Amino acid sequence: MxxxxxxxxxxxxxxxxxxxxxxxxxxxxxxxxxxxxxxxxxxxxxxxxxxxxxxxxxxxxxxxxxxxxxxxxxxxxxxxxxxxxxxxxxxxxxxxxxxxxxxxxxxxxxxxxxxxxxxxxxxxxxxxxxxxxxxxxxxxxxxxxxNRFNAKFPDALELLTRGLRSGLPIAETLGIVSSEIPGPVGEEFKLITERIKIGKTMEQALQETADRLGTPEFQFFVITLAIQRETGGNLAETLSNLATVLRQRAQMKLKIRAMSSESKASAYIIGCLPFLVFFMICYINFNYMSPFFTPDPAGIFGLSLMQVIGIGGMCWMAIGAFIMAQMVNFEI
Incomplete structure (x- = not known):
């Protein structure tokens, strides 16, 4: 066999x-x-x-x-x-x-x-x-x-604002958001309300969610609630302003993505094309590419000339991909 x-x-x-x-x-x-x-x-x-x-x-x-x-x-x-x-x-x-x-x-x-x-x-x-x-x-x-959480999070803040302006406490408005907003936002707020019900403070429940999500948008929300509970003030107005700021951040991100889409597409094509061609040739006719995988004891560190050229080319491509990624990466 x-x-x-x-x-x-x-x-x-x-x-x-x-x-x-x-x-x-x-x-x-x-x-x-x-x-x-x-x-x-x-x-x-x-x-x-x-x-x-x-x-x-x-x-x-x-x-x-x-x-x-x-x-x-x-x-x-x-x-x-x-x-x-x-x-x-x-x-x-x-x-x-x-x-x-x-x-x-x-x-x-x-x-x-x-x-x-x-x-x-x-x-x-x-x-x-x-x-x-x-x-x-x-x-x-x-x-x-x-991304789906950040897209719906300003809507959740608007709903929180309307609930607070109607006289509801913050804990009850969190429960309303968990049942009214679909997707990841509702799931995360439901987890927050469940943690509060089993005895955790609101700050602890919110911070656990912020640590798991790792998004600046939700961290802004946690900091806003913490500052308001310590200093007081109109929480509804603060959350409304925060929702406006988050919408503007989302619009700026979309504008940056649209402006850098051409550069990203060029980087993806230039970076992937050599590897795709290499593996396609190996798949079609491996014997043609077999010298690339054959070591040379008389070469540099036991590598053949083709292997040294290939490693050097990959290093230069990695440097170019890193530079292009930094050029289109903007912090908002």
Whole structure:
């Protein structure tokens, strides 16, 4: 039997096993029994039953760490990765993230080896894709969610202003915003109201959301409320002015993006075209590009002349891409 076929079979079986481990949840019968026990303990008058219900809830909310331990243990800083995943608004876990990375690595490595690429190169390309693609996708989801939040946040401030002018307290207006504004704004304000209900102060609830979002717009809102609670004043008028400022910031960002779109498109095309052509030639005729991957013991540090030229070209392209990125990056 062909060795490549055996290798691909093992890689596919490993990927399917990890996917089953990561995405498999508890059985419906166990979930039903757990919910019944929690409801029974919550409505019991016994102090022991109440304590047991609280402990069960704390254990259920705690991450078990039993899901794909081997994959999760490879993460150098799981706290930061968990925070990034939460910023996407998705209910993903670290095990699912690492399973997706492992699946990309296995599929791409197997595909490249079938196409005749060297084993070491196929593994290195697969590892690079497994590290880069999930990180890029999470960053893209975070950016999209923050943009949708910033687009609706001035509307939330206007709604807060109208509620305060009608005589409602700030805590109740936060609840109205959570139910009336759709999307990430409503979700974040709902989390704020839930934290306030369980005993946290408003400043703590707002600061936790500000730390998770990491946007200057929401940080302005938190600072405005903190200053108003210390010094007093017309909060409705302050929030109305803040909404106007945030709308003007959004308009300025759109204007800058429109003015720099041509430069960004040129940078993307110039930066991606050499790599696309290189990989297309490797895919069509790898033997033609094989001298590029062949070391030369008599060369510089064991590298051939083609490899030295390629590394130098990538360094100059990286410098040019950095300069172009700084030219179109404006702080507002």
């Amino acid at each position: 062909d060795g490549n076929f055996i290798l691909i079979t093992v890689l596919v079986a490993t990927m399917l096993g990890m996917a089953i481990i990561a995405f498999a949840g508890p059985s419906p019968e166990k979930a039903r029994k757990r919910r019944v026990a929690m409801i029974r303990g919550r409505h019991s008058d016994s102090a022991e039953a109440l304590l047991e219900a609280r402990m069960r809830k704390a254990i259920s909310n705690r991450s078990t760490g039993a899901e794909a331990k081997m994959l999760v243990s490879l993460i150098p800083n799981p706290e930061n990765l968990t925070k990034r995943i939460r910023m996407t608004g998705k209910k993903w876990t670290l095990s699912q993230y690492m399973t997706a990375s492992a699946g990309i690595f296995l599929v791409l490595s197997a595909f490249l080896m079938v196409r005749g690429f060297p084993f070491l190169m196929a593994v290195m390309v697969g590892m690079a894709a497994a590290l880069f693609l999930p990180h890029w996708w999470v960053s893209r989801l975070i950016k999209q969610r923050i």
